[in-house]
Amino acid sequence: MVDISARKVLVGMVAGALLSSAFSTQAAEDERTYRLMSGQGTPVMSGTGDCVITPQSPNIPNLNAKECGDKLQSTQCPHLYIYPGTATLVVENLTPEQKSKGVDEKGCPLDTDRDTVPDFMDLCPTNTSAEISAGVWGDAKNPPQEQGDKIGCPIDSDHDGVPDYRDKCPGTPRGTSVDADGCPAVSGKTVEILGGDVTFAFNKADLTAQGKATLDKIAANIIKDIDYVYDVHVTGHTDSVGSEKYNQTLSERRAKSAADYLISKGVPANKVIMKGEGELKPIADNKTAEGRAKNRRVEIEIRTTHAK
Template sequence: MTRSSAFSPFLLLGGGGQYEDRAANSHVYGFANAGGGFLISLNEARTVAIRVDAKHYWVFDNDSSSHSYLQDTRLNAGVQFLLGGKTEQPAAPPPPPQPKDSDGDGVIDSLDQCPGTPPGTKVDSRGCPLPPPPPPKDSDGDGVYDDVDACPNTPVGFKVDARGCAIREARIILHDINFEFDSSRLLATSKAELDKIAAGLKGQPTMGLIIEGHTDATGPDAYNMKLSKARAEAARSYLVSQGVASSRLEATGYGETKPIATNKTKEGRAENRRVEFKVTRE
């Protein structure tokens, strides 16, 4: 096996015995040795090295002299070759390169049909940006999105709370509730507007309304008062016919007593001819 250092010291310790068959008799004696040395490697694999060692020998032979043993010291130097050393394992091959995803969208370049996607963009399996989600819908236009609107179909113009429900004292004014001349009979266009009110009342089943009729100053006061009351009652009757409980609706007329514009012009008188809806119960 290979050594871990270019300079390798070592110790030596040994012993043994020897049998001699002589002409006169046979003889057995033993010996021992101890010493040390070092190796200096001559190549990177450390399979060739200079070896230097020294040993001291003791030979236990009573026949050789007057002493019971002989001593000897030897110094050796030479070149050592390591045969059949352990072959080093080849280095593990580098891992295969990871598929590249240049724009970091989670789809590798070889499959990405939309390279260069901006960071953070959500993409489909082709690496192309997903279409943006549809904007939140507010069908009744009250400022509260449909997915959280507890009172859908609120008539346009009513003030609502965070739930989308009309608040008490909220009021809308409609100039599109028209009647036949000098009559309380509703026109077809007026019914279409009242249908929107009915839908809002169905969407908020606890809401109550008072319907107020108003006229301009043309004609006698008493006549205008009576006409405004009749027109308010006509609007109420139509809402009831559309499935709104009569207990939720009141009707009253104010004639020409509450103008919101001047009666001296045609435009002002048109403003004063109106129907108002006021929330009395949420």
């Protein structure tokens, strides 16, 4: 006769052993999957090993990086900046085309000039240290402001083709032709010659009535086209009679007298440049009275620019 109570004990022992084995197996799985959390904190099972690629997340235990290297979390390149978007570049998000521009041993895109803009989007990948220190479009501090701002290139706020760090005339109006310094390029000039004998009192820098009338017309023409006037050079000249020092001083005084008058009539002072040449640049023979009269003069050169 079979002892029923003994059978119950035996069945209980077997069931307990099986249950214990199941719990042990689950515990082992839990131990293994603990390090395979997804970005939402949900355990992830891997059929190919203990390490899988998961998004960078605070839910991923720090142990991952040590035991599984960069397989468990996305490789980031904090030294590179991507615009628009985030300052953190994630290697796993790179396209094959972007990777084709070159990557380093960590898989991060190359940045040849170290301006923080990766080569695959850098339109100026060989900037100098001076250009980088002045700022480039698309780095962490200088997001592009408008269409035409070239990513990775030195900042050129007025879009005249001359970067800000060496632009001597920032804020040039759009469409203005500029020179190598970023200043409006001179496209034309007009030279007015005022005879010294009719413009000034004899051997003085005082303007005559005729001299003032002539300067009134010149000032009006300058002001009318002031947006296209680059600068106005007022230069005094003399004949060779008298000492060189005296003639130099007289030419400077006459140039200043004419320049001051133009400014008083509304010509911007910052556009007027004055100087005296004394007897150094004659335009006629100083051996004749007629030639000397021509050499006693003030020249006003008006240089202008034009839009492209």
